[in-house]
Amino acid sequence: MKKFLKTLIPFDIAKGLSITGAYFAKVFLTANRAKVRQHVVSEYPEVPAPLEPRFRGRVQLLLDEANDPKCVCCNACVKACPTGCITIEGGKKEGRKTRIPTRWDYEMERCVFCGFCVEACAFDAIKLNDQFELAVYDREELVLGLHGAHNVLEPSPVGKFSYSEEA
Amino acid sequence: MPTISMTQSIIISLVQCILVVVFIFVVVPLTVFAERKVLGYLQQRLGSTRIAGHLGGLTGLLNRGMWKLGKVPVLSYWRGIPGVMGDVMKLLLKEDIVPAKADKFVFIIAPALSFVAAVVVFATISFVPGTFFTFPAWVPLVGGLPVTGGIADVNVGLLWILGMATVGVYGIMLAGWASNSKYPLLGGLRSAAQMVSYEVPLTLSLLAPVLISGSLKFSEMSQAMAVGVPLWAIVPQVIGFLVYLTCGFAETNRVPFDMPEAENELVAGFHTEYSGMKFGFFYLAEYINMTVVSAMAAGFFLGGSWLLPFGLQGVVNPYLASLPTWLVTLLCEPHAIFFAAKIVFLLFVFIWVRGTIPRYRYDQIMSVAWKYLIPLTLVNLVLAAAVRLAM
Numbered sequence: 001m002k003k004f005l006k007t008l009i010p011f012d013i014a015k016g017l018s019i020t021g022a023y024f025a026k027v028f029l030t031a032n033r034a035k036v037r038q039h040v041v042s043e044y045p046e047v048p049a050p051l052e053p054r055f056r057g058r059v060q061l062l063l064d065e066a067n068d069p070k071c072v073c074c075n076a077c078v079k080a081c082p083t084g085c086i087t088i089e090g091g092k093k094e095g096r097k098t099r100i101p102t103r104w105d106y107e108m109e110r111c112v113f114c115g116f117c118v119e120a121c122a123f124d125a126i127k128l129n130d131q132f133e134l135a136v137y138d139r140e141e142l143v144l145g146l147h148g149a150h151n152v153l154e155p156s157p158v159g160k161f162s163y164s165e166e167a
Numbered sequence: 168m169p170t171i172s173m174t175q176s177i178i179i180s181l182v183q184c185i186l187v188v189v190f191i192f193v194v195v196p197l198t199v200f201a202e203r204k205v206l207g208y209l210q211q212r213l214g215s216t217r218i219a220g221h222l223g224g225l226t227g228l229l230n231r232g233m234w235k236l237g238k239v240p241v242l243s244y245w246r247g248i249p250g251v252m253g254d255v256m257k258l259l260l261k262e263d264i265v266p267a268k269a270d271k272f273v274f275i276i277a278p279a280l281s282f283v284a285a286v287v288v289f290a291t292i293s294f295v296p297g298t299f300f301t302f303p304a305w306v307p308l309v310g311g312l313p314v315t316g317g318i319a320d321v322n323v324g325l326l327w328i329l330g331m332a333t334v335g336v337y338g339i340m341l342a343g344w345a346s347n348s349k350y351p352l353l354g355g356l357r358s359a360a361q362m363v364s365y366e367v368p369l370t371l372s373l374l375a376p377v378l379i380s381g382s383l384k385f386s387e388m389s390q391a392m393a394v395g396v397p398l399w400a401i402v403p404q405v406i407g408f409l410v411y412l413t414c415g416f417a418e419t420n421r422v423p424f425d426m427p428e429a430e431n432e433l434v435a436g437f438h439t440e441y442s443g444m445k446f447g448f449f450y451l452a453e454y455i456n457m458t459v460v461s462a463m464a465a466g467f468f469l470g471g472s473w474l475l476p477f478g479l480q481g482v483v484n485p486y487l488a489s490l491p492t493w494l495v496t497l498l499c500e501p502h503a504i505f506f507a508a509k510i511v512f513l514l515f516v517f518i519w520v521r522g523t524i525p526r527y528r529y530d531q532i533m534s535v536a537w538k539y540l541i542p543l544t545l546v547n548l549v550l551a552a553a554v555r556l557a558m
Contacts, residue, residue, distance in 0.1 A: 020209045020523040027208040
């Protein structure tokens with residue numbers, strides 16, 4: 001009898017329809033609205049993806065007031081790095097008490113973006129920035145140094161993947 | 168009413184046919200598009216969005232401009248609509264393969280049968296009772312003549328609809344048989360058994376409106392069910408509506424009952440061997456059948472061209488009589504736009520159910536039809552008879 005009634009009165013179907021109907025209303029009312037910051041569905045290449053505050057992106061060296069790297073070449077990050085992707089050589093500079101890096105190589109192809117180097121640093125000289133579109137055409141571009149167009153001091157030049165002009 | 172000559176009546180009928188065909192061929196591609204978008208929304212995605220952005224054309228241009236300004240395009244609900252054009256082009260241009268071992272004549276006639284049976288049903292469906300519009304006086308030959316709301320609102324309209332809808336089963340069955348291949352044959356057999364089974368509760372559920380209205384004419388039934396029944400006639404109407412809708416899903420082979428083309432079991436069912444525009448005709452026929460089922464459900468149960476469903480219009484009309492005249496004309500009189508809106512809503516329900524309910528097992532489908540729906544419709548028929556007796 002119970003089974004008969006359950007088959008006869010479509011409660012389950014109504015429940016399912018209400019769930020999918022709620023999904024429909026949610027997406028229909030929020031999707032494609034520019035003012036709603038967090039969409040149910042992100043349209044990533046066109047709309048920038050919202051990042052969490054603790055997102056771990058690429059390693060970036062921070063600068064002090066004199067526009068020099070804050071790094072004092074203590075090698076704490078090199079020791080902390082599980083993959084050994086950081087190589088530092090220190091030197092001297094006039095008017096600066098601490099040492100200054102003459103070479104600061106970061107091999108992004110080996111980096112696992114764990115953030116141990118940031119934790120190990122006692123001088124707050126490194127951060128993991130919020131970049132994640134890090135693809136390059138040439139493997140050698142993944143080795144970042146202090147010089148060159150693609151370096152550890154600035155954010156990576158990010159290609160515009162949103163859409164291309166040539167259809 | 169002026170007397171109408173033969174030529175004039177032929178011209179008026181042609182105008183009605185053109186209007187109905189335009190309605191069908193506007194609604195059907197939009198339903199195909201809406202199916203993609205609504206299914207996406209039901210599953211918390213956006214459906215097809217990537218087609219307009221990289222193509223030329225107006226939408227592509229506008230969308231590109233808006234992305235450049237850093238805004239989500241206003242046309243975003245319509246992104247992806249060029250995909251429908253792409254579909255049509257593909258169906259028209261694709262090679263039309265006839266298998267070597269197929270029965271050629273039946274193989275070619277089957278999609279046509281399916282398609283024609285679906286379209287022809289619209290002849291007796293009346294969009295609005297009485298006059299739809301009157302030709303202005305300056306129109307040559309037919310100036311000043313009224314155009315009725317249906318092409319041929321004959322006295323046995325319901326019989327015509329049910330009869331032609333049954334012919335549609337032949338299209339699917341013959342397609343399955345003529346393909347000379349095992350999966351189409353299984354699909355055709357299943358669909359034959361399923362559609363014959365569901366024909367019974369479908370017809371029985373439609374007998375309740377026939378009993379209450381005492382007519383087989385579409386416009387009269389629609390009018391009687393909308394404004395001619397007391398409030399407590401809502402019980403057989405609601406039960407009949409739900410049963411009718413269930414059987415309608417089964418008759419159109421839509422998702423909870425899509426046995427003939429169960430993709431994971433039968434490749435694509437009866438149209439496995441079909442390609443090109445022959446497949447396109449099956450595709451069109453499915454969506455036109457959906458429209459027909461929606462139109463009948465709207466006409467018989469949801470109040471047709473009146474505003475309120477389930478006969479509530481006749482209950483509230485006396486209370487609304489004191490409103491201003493234009494409001495009374497809008498709310499209490501029949502309008503074709505209400506009928507069309509109800510059809511569109513029911514098409515949305517078709518997609519909504521597709522996005523919600525998984526496919527039944529084959530024996531479950533059969534047991535639902537024979538063990539539950541048919542007794543239910545018989546009980547409903549008794550209720551309708553009681554309503555008729557008390558009216």
